[in-house]
Amino acid sequence: MLSVQGLQTEFLTPRGVIRAADGVDFDIQEGEVLGLVGESGCGKSVTALSIMYLIPTPPGRIASGAIWFRGINLLAGSENEATVHRGLGGKPKLVRNDSALRRHRARMAKVRGREVSMIFQEPMSSLNPVLSVGYQIAEVLIYQRRKMICDRLLARKAITDEDLELFKEAVTHPDAAQRERLLTDFCLQSALPVEKVAAIIDRSGLQMEERLARIRRLSERSRTRYAWFLRLARELDVLESEWMTREWRVLSGVASSEDDRRRLAAQAQFRSRQVLFKLVMSIPVLHRILMRPIEEEARRRVLEQLKNVRISEPHKVYNEYPHELSGGMQQRVMIAMALACDPALMIADEPTTSLDVTTQAQILTLVRDLRERIHSSILYITHDLAVIAELCDRVAVMYAGKIVEEAPVGDLFAHPLHPYTEGLLESIVSLDKEVSSDAPLPTIAGTVPDLLSPPSGCRFHPRCKYAFARCKTEEPRLLPQGDGRRVACFLYEEGGSRAAERSPGA
Amino acid sequence: MRTMGAHVEVRRGIRSASGRAELWRGLRRRLDEYSLTLRLLLKRPLAAAGLLITLLYVGIAIAASFLPDRDVLQTNFTTAYPQPPWWWGNGTPGSWFGTTYPGIDLGMAIFKAIRIDLYYSSIVVLGGAIVGMLVGLVAGYKGGLFDEGLMRSTDVAYSIPFLVFAIAVAYVISRDFTTLNLSLLILWWPPYARLVRSQVLAVKANMFVEAARAAGASDLRIMFRHILPNTLAPVFVQVSLDLGVVIQIFAALIFIGFVPHSGYLPELGALIFYGFGSEPTSYPWTILFPGLALVIFTVGVNLLGDGLRDVLDPRLRR
């Protein structure tokens, strides 16, 4: 589903060029959880940001590579966007092609949030402090799921008896949490504004009959108005998706002439409709009124999402601000945001590193449960091997900007191939292992290499117990070892001492 | 940060030879920091230009004190009308910037005016900075009631617009330069106090203050030797920016007629006023040049201040 090929991302600093990701290759299949593990500075985050096209330019630059996602290359066209020139005094300078960058970003806007999403390390600073938490989740839906929302609103019919039964249950059910859930379900089903329904339910001293009557009146008042606007918005979304998809295909080099024709047609139609849309949206009060039903529908769905990430009392939380939530809650909100549109891939960049241990456990449990229920694949980035062991199907180990080993999780832990992986596993202190009080804790000798001038040949060789002559001069390539394993080490190539250890069928 | 010699200095004192060596090393370190700042500053073209302009003006101010009083040409009635400079249309030879009513050579007058303006503005700004720093230092360090009182008084000071207050004070006391400076000074220290106070609060939390106190240093010593040097950076920036602001306020007040200047006062605001009084549409140079002198100085000082701000940002050093 996702295939990263030869990704090279570099950063221009006053002291020189840093190749943070140097020829990274890996694949992610549908529905699997791939762990990306490595020390700080090895390039894991940079790889993730490159997939999302979030590398800040300047000083960064995606030098080369391809990221194939569902038949299109996400990096198509990126070679010309930022180039390195010799500046004054011989120092390398980054020259941006702003229009190309802007267009690429516009193309990515239809992929990010929708198909590929990301959650970050520090949830507190990753959330906008002046917007309510609920709105920030709703935003993704409003801008990425417009067609679905408009369809739902256009299809709204009068309230049915079935709906009313649900409503009655929502009022009378003994368990408070269940009532919350029923409220959300009812609102989703009947497409009624949540706050108003909640007000009717909470109003004390009313008979059921009276409540039902109010709900019926509310339903009457909430009939879909301005259908023309909804249809316009819907059509814009469809046209834009069509246009962008075709454009991706053309740029990725997989397009037919049919594609190109359709692209231009879609683009033209989109542009003409957009003029009208922008005109309408520029009228100050009107655009608020028009967007209101869309925002309401998004809100209903957000409440559903909040339930999915195990936030109790989603109504209260919706209106709260990031600083009013605990770290664990904030991260749940981020997860809800990332999964709102049911993306094909969710990238998690060290989501639990900044949380305390108990919260970390909660979040991990949540992610594990979500795995069962959602179809998304997950790229889980961390430096904590324990988390990898619990969560992932396969693991890729990175060192100094390159992938050095890749294997199914059980195999990796049971039988690590690359010396670096060996060292990592050895240095884990666990309750099972015997550790004498005199002997020093096992570590990997040496320090992380300076990426400005990385070691020659295999980047790990200065710290490697098994290094030999070839390691200093040549760079090992990532080669398959059978059983879905790959390793980049000369030990496993011709002439290496472990070449014989290859599994059968390699 | 300049923490390294803290405990050593405290114990050894100035009397011993090793203590003096320590002091000298501290000074050398400080000088190195300043020269680094200078070098970084000069690398940026705009900031370097700002520095150049500022130095130019300082040079003019100093040189102007040696200028003869040749600027009052004659009080002959016919040449009392402003004459354009020699390169302007049909100009009079001999004057570089023209003359203004009542018969003053603009070039000389501007030079002298720069001196006066710069002199008084520096007094206000530096004075305000020093007072503000002291107050902010003590308030931030001691905290408590003193701090609260400080904050309230800065609130009050922020509520009064400079111009109006200066007018009021000077009226009440007397309309001359000293009162003008005094009233500006009274309103000028609060921003510095606030600036330094917030810096002090940030620095106070650092470990080395604890270390110094544990080594037995007195409050005074801690404040001046350890905290103060680390709060200087934003003060420098603010001082250079403020020089531009004050000089403008100064000129403005003189222009309005704050200090009586009916005769001849070599001050930029006054010069503009003379031009204003004598039909500026026919003799635009009379207001153009003094004004430009002000503008260029302010631009220079702003560029310098901005450059300093960028350069002193600890993230960008080294």
Place this chain on the structure above:
Amino acid sequence: MRLLLFIVRRLLLLIPTLIGVTLITFVLSRAVPVDQLVETYLNLRSPIPRVQQIATARALLHLDDPIPVQYVYYLGLLLRGDWGFTNTELYHGTVTSALVLFFPPTVELAVAATFLATFLGIPLGTVSAVRKDRLSDHVTRIVALTGYSMPLFWLALLLQIFAVRFVPSLPINGQVSPGILSGRAWLVETGVFESKPTHFLILDAALNGDGEIFWNALQHLILPTVALTYGFLGVILRMVRSGMVDAMGQEYVKTAWSKGLPESVVIRKHIRRNALLPVTTVVGLLFAGLLGGVVLVEDVFVWNGIGRWATVAIISHDLAAILGTTLIFALFLVLVNLVVDIIYAYLDPRITL
């Protein structure tokens, strides 16, 4: 609800500030010789004999009581609206009535300049930050630099010269052309004009349906507003730009991009909304500078507002007028600061109350 509590608390904090401000004017008033002080309550054209007036004034000021008591009576006078009597050639009457007359034109200028500077400054600052280090950014920054580096009165003079030479139809003095003022029932011209019902000339012209004066007054507003705006604009531009640049480096902006939101939405809702917060905190201070600038502009353009009245007062030695203008400026500023604080608390949910 929390906003209400905040407003109440903020209003309470107002009291010490007000006391401080009135204390300052009080001290100023007592720093002059007694005769001058008494003069502030004398009406030089009144038929009442001077000796009697002096006696009344002395009693009013409680000059024989200890200073703290005097201060209390002083506050009482202020609250009663008795701020003294002004005898300048520009206006002759009680200070409070003078304020009523002179305040609106100043407000007109201040408001017009603030609006213009804000509505130009915010979008331009945004563009400057988004296109950082490109040509449009540099140009904008240079324009801003000239804006706040120029002496305001000099700019005003240059504008006048420019208008006279190149756009002769643009008025350069006063609020209206003198000729057209006669014969309006709602307008009384006694040296300084007094318009009904609001004393805001332009507003009243509109309310009274007087098109001629409306357009004329509007034209007269142009040059002084431009002069005032230019300097203000420079400062706002710089602040908005730096606020935006800071905000753009924040983590949550990355999140916003990662959601695939359109560029305009990210800039407006996520970056700018946060960037404008620090700008709001400084608006109060900026407004103080604006009030100082208003004095200069009014002087050059002969605009009969409080600034002009103050400059005339200083030349004619009218203490009552000077004290009055100082106080009213200070009060105005305190009010503006209060409003700004409340707006900020409304905008930033992180403010603890």
